[in-house]
Amino acid sequence: MNDTQSQIESILFAASRPVKLGELVKTLGLGKTELLELLEKIKNEYSARGINLIEKDERYQLVTNPANGPAVGNFNSAELREKLTDASLETLAIILYKQPVSRAEIEAIRGVNSQYILRQLLIRGMVEKSTSSEDSRRYVYKTTLEFMTHLGITDMKNLPDFEMLTRAVSLPEEPPLPGKKSNDEELEKNENAPASQDEESGIKN
């Protein structure tokens, strides 16, 4: 198959939104006519498959074949009904106590990638994502009002051991630095250590 056709498929797939013909022109450096031909070809080749290409006002999008609506619906509702794993509950607990909290913070606390767990909690309406008030490029997670009502919580501070647990569950201290003594005092200091101290470390660069 044609390389450009393959590239168009990849772009449409990764985009997960309607893509304007103009965007494809810009990214691929090809003319409209040529692209339209290839898009038509893709549309035909996929028409009988589980993934379809649809077009509206020169915007293109890959979607599921409508004939498979019931199967996809079953899959989604099974996902909704699934019992939360310990990993999911842990993530939810962090969001509940530490909100608003970023994905990076959650992952640093848990020590494991949490992308798909967050997605699951979002889909089930227990948490929501919004842009941080401090940094608009950063997303933060919060529990939804519905979930708080469901839990019967009106004020986060009423959560059991709120003060103690929000303090204890925070980013782990950095492990002791090479070239530094790692007694308690040093660990405290390291967090705010000026960059200039780094040169003294025993590490070769």
Add this chain to the structure above:
Amino acid sequence: MNDTQSQIESILFAASRPVKLGELVKTLGLGKTELLELLEKIKNEYSARGINLIEKDERYQLVTNPANGPAVGNFNSAELREKLTDASLETLAIILYKQPVSRAEIEAIRGVNSQYILRQLLIRGMVEKSTSSEDSRRYVYKTTLEFMTHLGITDMKNLPDFEMLTRAVSLPEEPPLPGKKSNDEELEKNENAPASQDEESGIKN
């Protein structure tokens, strides 16, 4: 095309996350054998297209064809991938060819405490930690689908055989063989190794 195959494609597409074989069994009410056959068929049919089906440990995910990495990267220009460090690559190399592998085994080969690097790889989603099937008190590490997408591996079976890849390293007590080809050349060749060699691969599934 078979209706079930179309349904699988739709589900994998809509899910936008790794889907377990067990989930498909539940949703579609079909046996594992039948599903595995269809999944294999999908994988083959898509292999030359812009969308690929990848698999690891009975988890399936649709992703873009790695050959189109630069084009897709251009399109969603925001996405910058951080390069793996030497220590991370070294640890991944061990996990890749020894999986499932315990932290103790990894450290025995690297000769250094690897807790920190493993944590970084877990947070990045390149590896996952699970309990050993032989001993539930023991943790073992495996590579993930995310590892495959980062390195553009579409099928674990296509990875070069460990012996072939490390032939250049002679056994202890033996002087290095003269007139060896450079590693780079060897590596290039391995990538295009014929499928028949796959059976000999050192990868455990």
Add this chain to the structure above:
Amino acid sequence: MPYQVRIEKFQGPLEVLLQLIEEQKLPISEISLAEVTQQFLEHIKSLQDINPELLADFLTVASKLLVIKSKTLLPSLVEELEEEEEFSDLAYQLTQFKKFKLVAKYLESLETKKHYSFAREGWEEDFVSFYPDPTASIGVLYKAMQSLAHSLEEITRLPKQMVKEVISISQKIKDLQNLLGQKIEIKLSEALQKKSRTEIIVTFLALLELIKQRILTVDQEMLFSEIKIRKFNQPVI
């Protein structure tokens, strides 16, 4: 430089050892390991006040090197130590390490191509429906937080304990010098008495360091007899 960058650029003991051997274009063998032992010890010396966890990793390798090197010099001692198999497999370990470095290089070559695959970014917003898990009660979430707090505490406590267990080389050198100052001559068995494995390694290492610096000298009157340590330039009693 942030901690992460430093730790990931840090060269572990096998890395250092491999470099020493390759710089001299030697094959990996016990003979070449013995040859670079001195340089390896010097490298450790340059790692003053290194964090104890990493020091322990270096000392383990150093102890293996020292055993290999002293095989001809101190056969009786080596026999004792060699009961632990692992002392003799350094060449094999290094070969394995080198192999995986080659695999790492291959992985790097894949990464350099930037042949990334991308998953679908989005998911349909209309999938979202409020469907909480009934088991996710305040009690359960509270417990999850408690166990998180507990395991995070463990993570930070662990390295602190290591400090107490490992003695620094420089301290050990001082101890040995003090011991000799009082006694003029001590027996190796005394120096190693009632010591933990780590301490034996450190003592042994310190001993070699002192010999190299011509502060100490060792004597063995005959094969398998007691090894005596005394100050350099001091007459044998």
